[in-house]
Amino acid sequence: MSKVALVTGGSRGIGAAISIALKNAGYTVAANYAGNDEAAAKFTAETGIKTYKWSVADYDACAEGIAKVEADLGPVAVLVNNAGITRDAMFHKMTRDQWKEVMDTNLSGLFNMTHPLWNGMRDRKFGRIINISSINGQKGQAGQANYSAAKAGDLGFTKALAQEGARAGITVNAICPGYIGTEMVRAIDEKVLNERIIPQIPVGRLGEPEEIARCVVFLAADDAGFITGATITANGGQYFA
Numbered sequence: 001m002s003k004v005a006l007v008t009g010g011s012r013g014i015g016a017a018i019s020i021a022l023k024n025a026g027y028t029v030a031a032n033y034a035g036n037d038e039a040a041a042k043f044t045a046e047t048g049i050k051t052y053k054w055s056v057a058d059y060d061a062c063a064e065g066i067a068k069v070e071a072d073l074g075p076v077a078v079l080v081n082n083a084g085i086t087r088d089a090m091f092h093k094m095t096r097d098q099w100k101e102v103m104d105t106n107l108s109g110l111f112n113m114t115h116p117l118w119n120g121m122r123d124r125k126f127g128r129i130i131n132i133s134s135i136n137g138q139k140g141q142a143g144q145a146n147y148s149a150a151k152a153g154d155l156g157f158t159k160a161l162a163q164e165g166a167r168a169g170i171t172v173n174a175i176c177p178g179y180i181g182t183e184m185v186r187a188i189d190e191k192v193l194n195e196r197i198i199p200q201i202p203v204g205r206l207g208e209p210e211e212i213a214r215c216v217v218f219l220a221a222d223d224a225g226f227i228t229g230a231t232i233t234a235n236g237g238q239y240f241a
C-alpha cells in the first residue's frame, strides 16, 4: 500500500509541483485548495490527483477535510503545509485585516492542519510534516511585516514540534524557498522583478517549483528519519541563514 500524502495549496504553483513529484515518487496524493475550483478541476484532469476544498485558516474545516481524505485514501503519513498568501503593504499602511488574514493562513494554518493529524501519526509511530516557509521569514522583507512574521513563526513551530515528534517517528522540517516563478511572484511588477529582485539572486534567475518539490520528496522519504527540525534553504544563493 502506498503512503498517503496531503499537500495544502496543492493544486497550483509550488504545491502543484509538490503534489506531482510525490505522486511520481509513489505516494497516493490528496491536494487541498481554498477556492479556485477551475484550477483544481484542471489539475485533477491533468494529473489524476484528487483535490479537496477547504481553508487551512479554519480549524473545524481542516478537521473535517482531513477526515474525508482519510476516509477516501487512508491515514495521512506525509503532510506538506504549503498553502500561503501575501497581503503586502508597508507597515504604516498595513490594515488589521491584512495582518490577520496572513497570520490565519500562513501560521495558524500549520496548527490547524497538523493538530488533527498529530495523534494518528503518534499512534502509527510514523509521520512526515514538511512546512513551506520562505526566505522572507529568515531575512525579513519591507512591505511584508505580516508575511515575514508568519513565516518566521513557521520555523519556530517546526523546531518545537520536531522535538516532540522525534521519539514517535515523526519528523518535522521546513523549506525556505527564495523567489520561485509562480503566480504569486509573477504578480510582482515585471520591472521590479527584472531590475530589483532577479539581480539579488546570485544564480541569476527565479527558482522552479520543481526545485522545491524535490526537497519535499527527499524529506518525506522513510530514510530521511534522522533529519528533523531542519530548514532547507533553496534560494539561488540570495541569503545564507
Ligand SMILES: NC(=O)c1ccc[n+]([C@@H]2O[C@H](COP(=O)([O-])OP(=O)(O)OC[C@H]3O[C@@H](n4cnc5c(N)ncnc54)[C@H](OP(=O)(O)O)[C@@H]3O)[C@@H](O)[C@H]2O)c1
Residues within 6 Å of the ligand: 008, 009, 010, 011, 012, 013, 014, 015, 032, 033, 034, 035, 036, 037, 039, 054, 055, 056, 057, 082, 083, 084, 085, 105, 132, 133, 134, 135, 176, 177, 178, 179, 180, 181, 182, 183, 184, 185
Ligand atoms: N512563490 C514564491 O516565490 C515563494 C517563495 C517563498 C515561499 N513561498 C511559499 O510557498 C507556498 C506556495 O506559494 P505559491 O507561490 O505556489 O502560491 P500560489 O501560486 O499563490 O498558490 C497558493 C496555493 O495555496 C492555496 N491557498 C491559499 N490560501 C489557502 C487557504 N486558506 N486554504 C487552503 N489553500 C489555500 C491556493 O488555493 P486556490 O488555488 O484555491 O487559490 C493555491 O493552491 C506559500 O506558502 C508561499 O508563501 C513561495
